Amino acid sequence: xxxxxxxxxxxxxxxxxxxxxxxxxEYSKGNIVGFLHLYPGxxxxxxxxxxxxxxxxxxxxxxxxxAHALIRGTPARKVMAELLGRASGMSGGMGGSMHxxxxxxxxxxxxxxxxxxxxxxxxxxxAVAMRGLSEAxxxxxxxxxxxxxxxxxxxxxxGLWRLPLLFVCENNHYAIGTEIHRHSAVVExxxxxxxxxxxxxxxxxxxxQKVFEAARRALDRIHDGGGPQFIECKTYRxxxxxxxxxxxxxxxxxxxxxxxxxxxxxxxxxxxxxxxxQAELAEVGPDNIGxxxxxxxxxxxxxxxxxxxxxxxxxxxxxxxxxxxxxxxxPTMEAAWAHMNCNRHHEVLI
Amino acid sequence: xxEELLYWQALNRALDAELAADASVFxxxxxxxxxxxxxxxxxxLYAKYGEWRVRDTPISExxxxxxxxxxxxxxxRPVVEIMTINFMLLALDSIINGAAKIxxxxxxxxxxxxxxRVPGGVAHQLGAQHSQRLEHTIMNVPGLRxxxxxxxxxxxWQLRQAIVSDExxxxxxxxxxxxxxxxxxxxxxxxxIHRAVVRREGHDLTIVSYSRHAILSQNxxxxxxxxxxxxxxxxxxxxxxxxxxTCATSVEKTHRVLVxxxxxxxAGAGAEIAATLAERCFDSLDAPVQRLAGLDMSTPFNxxxxxxxxxxxxxIVAAARELCRPTQGNxxxxxxxxxxxxxxxxxxxxxVTQAAPAAPKTAPSETAPVPxxxxxxxxxxxxxxxxxxxxxxxxxxxx
Numbered sequence: 001x002x003x004x005x006x007x008x009x010x011x012x013x014x015x016x017x018x019x020x021x022x023x024x025x026e027y028s029k030g031n032i033v034g035f036l037h038l039y040p041g042x043x044x045x046x047x048x049x050x051x052x053x054x055x056x057x058x059x060x061x062x063x064x065x066x067a068h069a070l071i072r073g074t075p076a077r078k079v080m081a082e083l084l085g086r087a088s089g090m091s092g093g094m095g096g097s098m099h100x101x102x103x104x105x106x107x108x109x110x111x112x113x114x115x116x117x118x119x120x121x122x123x124x125x126x127a128v129a130m131r132g133l134s135e136a137x138x139x140x141x142x143x144x145x146x147x148x149x150x151x152x153x154x155x156x157x158x159g160l161w162r163l164p165l166l167f168v169c170e171n172n173h174y175a176i177g178t179e180i181h182r183h184s185a186v187v188e189x190x191x192x193x194x195x196x197x198x199x200x201x202x203x204x205x206x207x208x209q210k211v212f213e214a215a216r217r218a219l220d221r222i223h224d225g226g227g228p229q230f231i232e233c234k235t236y237r238x239x240x241x242x243x244x245x246x247x248x249x250x251x252x253x254x255x256x257x258x259x260x261x262x263x264x265x266x267x268x269x270x271x272x273x274x275x276x277x278q279a280e281l282a283e284v285g286p287d288n289i290g291x292x293x294x295x296x297x298x299x300x301x302x303x304x305x306x307x308x309x310x311x312x313x314x315x316x317x318x319x320x321x322x323x324x325x326x327x328x329x330x331p332t333m334e335a336a337w338a339h340m341n342c343n344r345h346h347e348v349l350i
Numbered sequence: 351x352x353e354e355l356l357y358w359q360a361l362n363r364a365l366d367a368e369l370a371a372d373a374s375v376f377x378x379x380x381x382x383x384x385x386x387x388x389x390x391x392x393x394x395l396y397a398k399y400g401e402w403r404v405r406d407t408p409i410s411e412x413x414x415x416x417x418x419x420x421x422x423x424x425x426x427r428p429v430v431e432i433m434t435i436n437f438m439l440l441a442l443d444s445i446i447n448g449a450a451k452i453x454x455x456x457x458x459x460x461x462x463x464x465x466x467r468v469p470g471g472v473a474h475q476l477g478a479q480h481s482q483r484l485e486h487t488i489m490n491v492p493g494l495r496x497x498x499x500x501x502x503x504x505x506x507w508q509l510r511q512a513i514v515s516d517e518x519x520x521x522x523x524x525x526x527x528x529x530x531x532x533x534x535x536x537x538x539x540x541x542x543i544h545r546a547v548v549r550r551e552g553h554d555l556t557i558v559s560y561s562r563h564a565i566l567s568q569n570x571x572x573x574x575x576x577x578x579x580x581x582x583x584x585x586x587x588x589x590x591x592x593x594x595x596t597c598a599t600s601v602e603k604t605h606r607v608l609v610x611x612x613x614x615x616x617a618g619a620g621a622e623i624a625a626t627l628a629e630r631c632f633d634s635l636d637a638p639v640q641r642l643a644g645l646d647m648s649t650p651f652n653x654x655x656x657x658x659x660x661x662x663x664x665x666i667v668a669a670a671r672e673l674c675r676p677t678q679g680n681x682x683x684x685x686x687x688x689x690x691x692x693x694x695x696x697x698x699x700x701x702v703t704q705a706a707p708a709a710p711k712t713a714p715s716e717t718a719p720v721p722x723x724x725x726x727x728x729x730x731x732x733x734x735x736x737x738x739x740x741x742x743x744x745x746x747x748x749x
Contacts (some may be wrong), residue, residue: 060420343516
């Protein structure tokens, strides 16, 4: 893989991590309220998939989508301001953490009903196909969504009409608080796509290179008229479901094992948390530390100085975003009404 | 230039016109394509526009309605047909969490030119799962708009207006109206989609209704006229927003309001209409606003019982008559609610110009039990020719 691509991927992952850590901090201070679903642990998925997409492709996401928007290119300022509910936020303070929209970047929204992103992506893909364009629609969802009816209905219609739709399952192994073996009869999510005649593969969602390459292959097929594709990314979220969830239902050893798998920390050979002991790792099976990251450093793509530079750079971006958000004005009720009636222009109304 | 069309034909013309006028318009739903639509509304369009613009879908209401939402986000103008409003319950996530909220929660970044066409209402013995109205379910959702055409002309106008609109609009079409006839002038200038219309002028009371019951109310007004009671009949044409000005102007003239709806009484559309008119027109009212509505009961399969669960023309006549009785009537009105009276099968659709809908009609058996609903007004001496006072299903209605 090209050095530039690797650096872009790593920068996006670092930015996502730093942004979410700052978001958690602002939440703790009370500057962000409501639900806040954080992405740490899953950065390789968003970075790999979205970097493989064309600007003309569409993205439909979930409520854990801050990083998706950042990676797509929405300025961190606008994302953070939305998390704080400010007028300068990307959704004008009307959406919040779970409802980020950026129409210019074809970021078609974060949706907070599990499984809801599927039919919306289906409709966008239908529009693309009806117009005969060579564009793709990327639909993110988690392993929790695959047991919703909308998931199956959408796969059926996408398969039936060969729509240009890339399904991306961010399988973090938890449907809110229920582990996948306790919520799914078939835990290998990608196998479900076979029922709808959709080519599918499972990739290591902790390895950004593998995610990127899989996404490139799938998107190439879609752009060439190959119909829908499905990628299951096996990943893990470091934290609970949201800031309101400490995630204590998860065995500590499991969390540790996955953290040891962290693509970022492995990439830069820095481990900010304790690795599990040999004994702990033995309990959860073979350790998988460092596919990507060993490669990056060993191949000479990264030097210590660059790592520090990148880290400082994203920290500065996040700091600027937080200050911007904190200083941004609150939206007015007039603005809320204007958004409510934003499409009332075609007709003479009462 | 007007011609006589059936309600479904008017909808078909409207859809055809918009499909021809704008390449971003498409329609989808169960059996809308090759089959031509359950109520023939999409007849001939599949052959004319092809499968991408007239799309037969699997039976997946939740997701094909969501498909419409997504397509609208991408700039198309989808017209989703849900076979009956009862199935719309499966699509409420797409409608309420999606269509109604996305333009708002994106901070105004997206338009939502989505039309959802849904047949509904009590038809001919379709059973409890195919006889609901459910307008209250969507009326309460900010961001949605609801049109309720009662005539072929309105069906034509309002469908075309809905497709052109950038806001999500639910078109509630009554199953008993698809084969009703009316003059349609496709060149005539349409009133605004949410403007109510005074169907009949009068000075003794205002009957506010919508959809099929706006027509039944006109028939009732003709009956009342024979007794010397001149009712003004307002067809709302829209349930969200509601044209309060047209209603208030009428109430200021008549001083009495009877709201007639087919849907269940409790927390229904009529409750909103009555409450708002009571607030707004309090000084003009000579009597409390009265509601005549469907029973708070699942629709029975039995034809006679089914007919007794919704207001019929004689019920509207009786309620209006009671409301117009001087003084005594007012007292009665404060103490009781005009309740439904049983009608014979022959009266169930009395005076309504309509042919049988596509749904199979089974004539109620002559020996079917006839419910004897309690007539609330009967004990107060109101003439209620069709009803005998008796304890019956309607008793609990007043609780």
